[in-house]
Structure formats: C-alpha cells, structure tokens
Amino acid sequence: MSTMKLSVVCLLFCVVWRSSGSAHPKPACRYPPSQWCRSLEIAIACNVEKQCMEVNATRPNQAVPPVSVILYYESLCPDCRVFITQQLFPTWTMLQDIMTVTLVPYGNAKEIPSANSPFTCQHGEPECRGNMIEACIIHLTGHTAFQIIYCMESSVNVVNAAQPCLQLYAPSVSWSSVDSCWKGGLGYQLMHRNAVMTRALRPVHTHVPWLTVNGVKHAALDKEMSSLFYFVCQLYKVRMVFLVTGTPI
Incomplete structure (x- = not known):
C-alpha cells in the first residue's frame, strides 16, 4: 500500500473513531478499510459515506452536480x-x-x-x-x-x-x-x-x-x-444516493 493511500486510511480511521467512538463499521460491511471509499455502494454498506466525503478520499462522482x-x-x-x-x-x-x-x-x-x-x-x-x-x-x-x-x-x-x-x-x-x-x-x-x-x-x-x-x-x-459544512455534505449525499438508487432519502 502506498504512503498516500495508507495516510488516507489512517485519517479515515481517525474520523470514524471520532464520529462514532469506534473504528469498526457495521456488520454488513465485508470490506477492508482500504476499500471503504472506493465506491458509494461500499461506503453505504460500511456506514462511512460522511467520513469518506470529509477526508476527500475519492474524487466526487462527476455525474452528481455540485x-x-x-x-x-x-x-x-x-x-x-x-x-x-x-x-x-x-x-x-x-x-x-x-x-x-x-x-x-x-x-x-x-x-x-x-x-x-x-x-x-x-x-x-x-x-x-x-x-x-x-x-x-x-x-x-x-x-x-x-x-x-x-x-x-x-x-x-x-x-x-x-x-x-x-x-x-x-x-x-x-x-x-x-x-x-x-x-x-x-x-x-x-x-x-x-x-x-x-x-x-x-x-x-x-x-x-x-x-x-x-x-x-x-x-x-x-x-x-x-x-454549513454538515449541511452541504448532507445535500450532496442525498444527490449521490438518489443517483445510485433512484430513491431520495
């Protein structure tokens, strides 16, 4: 694992720990931490959508308008x-x-x-x-x-x-x-x-x-x-989920 990728994973762990008091995702997650932010589906399965956006571990989906x-x-x-x-x-x-x-x-x-x-x-x-x-x-x-x-x-x-x-x-x-x-x-x-x-x-x-x-x-x-940070993140997350599932949340 590259130094940059390792640093992102470490930062993600810190954000998850700070947010939930635990570095463990919910049981439905079967992915290692290095894969949590690879896609929206994985982030949702591991309950780390907000954390992935906060650390900017992946580029935003270009199909989702800002x-x-x-x-x-x-x-x-x-x-x-x-x-x-x-x-x-x-x-x-x-x-x-x-x-x-x-x-x-x-x-x-x-x-x-x-x-x-x-x-x-x-x-x-x-x-x-x-x-x-x-x-x-x-x-x-x-x-x-x-x-x-x-x-x-x-x-x-x-x-x-x-x-x-x-x-x-x-x-x-x-x-x-x-x-x-x-x-x-x-x-x-x-x-x-x-x-x-x-x-x-x-x-x-x-x-x-x-x-x-x-x-x-x-x-x-x-x-x-x-x-405002939380508000913008929530609105963007709604748009991402709607794009993938077709169902607003």
Whole structure:
C-alpha cells in the first residue's frame, strides 16, 4: 500500500473513531478499510459515506452536480464578514470539489437616480465602494475571486485591503483594471446586475447575509448557517444516493 493511500486510511480511521467512538463499521460491511471509499455502494454498506466525503478520499462522482451556494451580502456588514471568514470560505476550502459558491455583493443597497452615484448603501459610501470593487474583482479574476474576497473581508480595512489582496492571489490582473472598472460604467453595470438578482429573490430577502442553496432558501437554513459544512455534505449525499438508487432519502 502506498504512503498516500495508507495516510488516507489512517485519517479515515481517525474520523470514524471520532464520529462514532469506534473504528469498526457495521456488520454488513465485508470490506477492508482500504476499500471503504472506493465506491458509494461500499461506503453505504460500511456506514462511512460522511467520513469518506470529509477526508476527500475519492474524487466526487462527476455525474452528481455540485451543491450550488449563493451568498447575498454587503462588503462592510459585520455579520456578513463573520459568515464569509468563519463559515463559507472554510467550508468551500474543504468541499470545493462538491460545491460552487457565487458571491453577490449588494445586500440592502438601493438603486436611486442620482448625479453622483446611482446607489446608496446601508453602511454609507465606503460600503458602496467596497461592493463595487468586489463586484469588479469577481468579474475580472474568475476562479481566484473568492480567495481575494476572503482576504479583503478578513482584513481590518476591507477597501484598503483590495489592492494587496489582488496582488497576492491574482498577480496577473492589474489593479488599474479593477480601478477603472469600479470608477467607470462597467462597475455600475455589475452592481445593477447584482441589484436585479437581489430584488428577484423569493422569498424577498429580509437581512444579510442571505444564503440560498441549490436556488432555495431552505426553512432550516438559518439554523444550519452555523454548520454549513454538515449541511452541504448532507445535500450532496442525498444527490449521490438518489443517483445510485433512484430513491431520495
């Protein structure tokens, strides 16, 4: 057995032991530990589906669509910053193979006709600037955007951190392109798009952070906001079992 495979088996044993107080699967399992995560059928037989996902011992089934998470938030909202840095980003870091994250910086902002700015924000002009900068970064940097946003939201000053965070995670993207975006027409277009997405929410959002999973605001989601990792794992497991058996659980 290779060193990497052995380490995965050891880690799986640790997770099973921590979860159930025992390193032994249920009696119906006739497979050695090295095979527990080889397939969904074996994982179910050995009662280790959740543990296999936690240690990422196998690549996700490509036929199972990832769990889609959309966060509607404001750049300077204290609760949003806590949720991004302590829940959403750590969960995505561990489960990015089975989940996608879309960030919509707008929240409780309002579109208004004005000569100076078409938007007003709950935490004033700095938040409108932060929202627009983050919208531009998301548009310009693609797959590295979430790391940059996390870097900004975990900093003391969100707006001032934008340039160094961009240089750290997307050095090929110039700050001048972000600067011209948020100060020009593109930034306003991106914010209008976010405004349209936010206004289209059903039910209408009443606070931020506002999270939808697979396009739905689940009734239990506010409770699960404190345990997003478990929530995403459970939804993905349901999809896997449905794919194999045709029966939702």
